[in-house]
Amino acid sequence: xxxxxxxxxxxxxxxxxxxxxxxxxxxxxxxxxxxxxxxxxxxxxxxxxxxxxxxxxxxxxxxxxxxxxxxxxxxxxxxxxxxxxxxxxxxxxxxxxxxxxxxxxxxxxxxx
Amino acid sequence: xxxxxxxxxxxxxxxxxxxxxxxxxxxxxxxxxxxxxxxxxxxxxxxxxxxxxxxxxxxxxxxxxxxxxxxxxxxxxxxxxxxxxxxxxxxxxxxxxxxxxxxxxxxxxxxxxx
Numbered sequence: 001x002x003x004x005x006x007x008x009x010x011x012x013x014x015x016x017x018x019x020x021x022x023x024x025x026x027x028x029x030x031x032x033x034x035x036x037x038x039x040x041x042x043x044x045x046x047x048x049x050x051x052x053x054x055x056x057x058x059x060x061x062x063x064x065x066x067x068x069x070x071x072x073x074x075x076x077x078x079x080x081x082x083x084x085x086x087x088x089x090x091x092x093x094x095x096x097x098x099x100x101x102x103x104x105x106x107x108x109x110x111x112x
Numbered sequence: 113x114x115x116x117x118x119x120x121x122x123x124x125x126x127x128x129x130x131x132x133x134x135x136x137x138x139x140x141x142x143x144x145x146x147x148x149x150x151x152x153x154x155x156x157x158x159x160x161x162x163x164x165x166x167x168x169x170x171x172x173x174x175x176x177x178x179x180x181x182x183x184x185x186x187x188x189x190x191x192x193x194x195x196x197x198x199x200x201x202x203x204x205x206x207x208x209x210x211x212x213x214x215x216x217x218x219x220x221x222x223x224x225x226x
Contacts, residue, residue: 040199041220042217044202044215044217049213100213102154103154104149
């Protein structure tokens with residue numbers, strides 16, 4: 001399974017756009033890129049997933065370059081409630097026996 | 113409301129005792145998972161099951177056991193063989209048709225072994 005590398009922590013202010021980049025140099029052809037959000041003492045929550053190019057939903061955008069060796073999670077206009085740990089995961093799909101491998105994640109702190 | 117329930121939220125046990133953590137889902141999901149999370153760390157996969165009466169070891173299965181007799185239930189037993197059982201335990205479920213790697217997580221059980 002491909003290993004991911006992401007910053008340990010990031011700081012931001014309310015209203016700013018936050019971009020968290022994840023490196024996954026050994027991503028395989030059938031791997032998907034998935035991001036989760038976790039608040040303290042809660043289970044992670046799925047945010048967004050993509051295979052290539054750009055994916056957008058009501059919460060975030062995911063940018064994936066053509067070589068797929070990295071990805072960037074973009075959170076528009078963050079608020080204090082976006083303070084959480086964000087995990088980047090890379091792996092095959094459920095139908096291919098996919099297991100999720102969580103790294104340390106990026107601890108995002110949003111300040112007023 | 114559909115979801116995953118884990119009970120209890122906090123659990124205390126004496127060293128050397130086995131303890132069973134409950135995980136129930138009413139989402140009709142095929143697959144269920146158990147993870148362990150230590151402070152400041154990511155989640156690590158203990159066991160997973162993609163179908164009733166079948167399960168596979170994850171990355172840190174030693175000292176744990178599971179059963180999957182019903183689709184909606186996937187209890188985890190932490191045995192006395194687990195060297196450092198104090199941790200936050202999370203159960204999740206998934207099924208074909210969701211996002212390729214989308215799992216739904218329960219609220220977790222924080223186990224403290226005294």
